Amino acid sequence: MGTIIKGKAVADSITESVIADVKELKVAGTTPKLAIVRVGADPSDLAYERGALKRMDKCGINVEVFELQKDISQKDFIESLKRINEDGGIHGILVFRPMPGHLDEEAIKYVISPEKDVDSFSPVNVAKVTEGDETGFPPATPTAVMEMLKFYGVDLKGKHAVVVGRSMVVGKPVSMLLLKENATVTICHSRTKELPEMCRRADVLIAAVGRAKMIDCSYVKEGAVVVDVGINMDEDGNMCGDVDFESCKDTASMITPVPAGVGSVTTSVLAKHVVKACKLQTAPKI
Numbered sequence: 001m002g003t004i005i006k007g008k009a010v011a012d013s014i015t016e017s018v019i020a021d022v023k024e025l026k027v028a029g030t031t032p033k034l035a036i037v038r039v040g041a042d043p044s045d046l047a048y049e050r051g052a053l054k055r056m057d058k059c060g061i062n063v064e065v066f067e068l069q070k071d072i073s074q075k076d077f078i079e080s081l082k083r084i085n086e087d088g089g090i091h092g093i094l095v096f097r098p099m100p101g102h103l104d105e106e107a108i109k110y111v112i113s114p115e116k117d118v119d120s121f122s123p124v125n126v127a128k129v130t131e132g133d134e135t136g137f138p139p140a141t142p143t144a145v146m147e148m149l150k151f152y153g154v155d156l157k158g159k160h161a162v163v164v165g166r167s168m169v170v171g172k173p174v175s176m177l178l179l180k181e182n183a184t185v186t187i188c189h190s191r192t193k194e195l196p197e198m199c200r201r202a203d204v205l206i207a208a209v210g211r212a213k214m215i216d217c218s219y220v221k222e223g224a225v226v227v228d229v230g231i232n233m234d235e236d237g238n239m240c241g242d243v244d245f246e247s248c249k250d251t252a253s254m255i256t257p258v259p260a261g262v263g264s265v266t267t268s269v270l271a272k273h274v275v276k277a278c279k280l281q282t283a284p285k286i
Helices: 008-027 043-059 074-086 123-131 140-151 171-180 195-199 262-282
Strands: 033-039 062-068 092-095 160-164 184-188 204-207 225-228
Touching: 008 043, 008 140, 008 262, 033 043, 033 074, 033 262, 043 062, 043 262, 062 074, 074 092, 092 262, 123 171, 140 171, 140 225, 140 262, 160 171, 160 195, 171 184, 171 204, 184 195
Parallel strands: 033 062, 033 092, 160 184, 160 204, 204 225
Antiparallel strands: none
16 A cells, blocks of 8 residues: 555644744744635635634734625725735735635735735736746645645656646646646646546646546556545545545555645645745845
């Protein structure tokens, strides 16, 4: 059986580093602060919010939750976001998505301050990820994938990485981050012909397609590293990933579980991004 690589050790390592950075910032007179902007009370948003609050508290980062009415107008939402942008005591902003259908995300994403946008909502940060600009903020989940690969010593240089999924949330940004580490990247999706064959070419297979247990052993090359980003519910109501773990665990050399895999690292990455934003905003201007 391949090595099961879990997220807790990665999250703990990132958190330890963030705690040290926060202590230094506090000595210098600044406490990093995150604003969470949530419209309504979707259960999945609330679950992630609880995890984020717990992680920020552990790191010493202050948090303010802005809970907005589910029927808030576009105008009122934008005005609220602008006020948060202008608050000098807030260093990072996390806007929960997707938003209710009556809100136009395509317009709102241009309003959030790129310097405070710690989860890559702004097109400015999307562009910075594409260009490899270190002052940008990649989305937390793709960054968590990279943190796990780094922590467990997966050398990406010259390796063939196949990403199944092309969303702006995971597929596209994780492909850019893999390219930055000198991997050769193939992006696959629902219309890719001979998808299992394409995936079997991968040294590193990233599953981010959003279909429960779609990736079975017929998609996996012997000895490949398999990273499962999916969060789904199976027919029994249990959480599962995009990878059929039981089918693939004996073929892969390393494989992430769901739960306890990539998802458990995301809030630590978010904390790291808040600290990074705080440092950039409080650094002396030359």
